[in-house]
Amino acid sequence: MEEKKKKRMAIIASKGTLDMAYPPLILASTAVAMDVEVGIFFTLYGVDIVNKKKYHSLKVAPIANPAMPSPIPFPNILGVLPGMTAMASMMMKGMIKKINWPSIPELMDVCLESGVRMIACTPTLEMTGVSKNDLLEGVEVAGAAEFLDFALDANISLFV
Amino acid sequence: MDKSEANVFLDAKGLNCPMPVLKTKKALDTMQPGQILFVEATDKGAKADINAMLKRTGHELLDAGEKDNVFTFFIKKV
Numbered sequence: 001m002e003e004k005k006k007k008r009m010a011i012i013a014s015k016g017t018l019d020m021a022y023p024p025l026i027l028a029s030t031a032v033a034m035d036v037e038v039g040i041f042f043t044l045y046g047v048d049i050v051n052k053k054k055y056h057s058l059k060v061a062p063i064a065n066p067a068m069p070s071p072i073p074f075p076n077i078l079g080v081l082p083g084m085t086a087m088a089s090m091m092m093k094g095m096i097k098k099i100n101w102p103s104i105p106e107l108m109d110v111c112l113e114s115g116v117r118m119i120a121c122t123p124t125l126e127m128t129g130v131s132k133n134d135l136l137e138g139v140e141v142a143g144a145a146e147f148l149d150f151a152l153d154a155n156i157s158l159f160v
Numbered sequence: 161m162d163k164s165e166a167n168v169f170l171d172a173k174g175l176n177c178p179m180p181v182l183k184t185k186k187a188l189d190t191m192q193p194g195q196i197l198f199v200e201a202t203d204k205g206a207k208a209d210i211n212a213m214l215k216r217t218g219h220e221l222l223d224a225g226e227k228d229n230v231f232t233f234f235i236k237k238v
Contacts, residue, residue, distance in 0.1 A: 007216075026178060029178065029182055030178040030181060030182065032185075033178070033181050033182050033184075033185035033186075033213055033217075034181075034185075034212065034213050034216040034217065035216050035217045036216070099176045100174060100175050100176055100179065101176065101179070102179075110182065114182075114186075
């Protein structure tokens, strides 16, 4: 009997804001539940998502982010005021909790437990002075070519 | 089908996409082939999500229903 080859998804996560940390992880965990082999390549600011010291406190800024929802009409320029980013991040965390979604650390646990392959970009680590010890357990370190080799055989490739 | 025919019960009420699907798959992974999982969910997208997951993983949907805005599923692990 012919064995069906497993589907594969490759995601490049380049953003480190609270809102943009969710799409790669939500898609990855869902795909794994559908028997898809998943690998996420964290590069640039995306590395914050797998950094033990940073992933508890990812932020989202309203400034220059006109898509950010707000309970009251809010001139975007006011986002420069001190405290606005912290407030927006708190608001977003509240919205996420309201729909019963896990926090980023919890979601990372779910992904790692279910076998999502997590790879942090070597040059980014060097550039930002982050060491492998700062990364969550189970996160590999590799460069572009190794990830591209994985992605070349992927059915779905996404850039976030 | 009746709840008494199930071996494992999953309450996914109040959870939003993709949590119902993730928890359903996680529950199935802990079960023996032939066992039946009973799932309850309130997420409107749960029916389509669970069906998509079952299509890809090959487990069998024995029965599905809806009562008082709660969707129910009887899934047999293959």
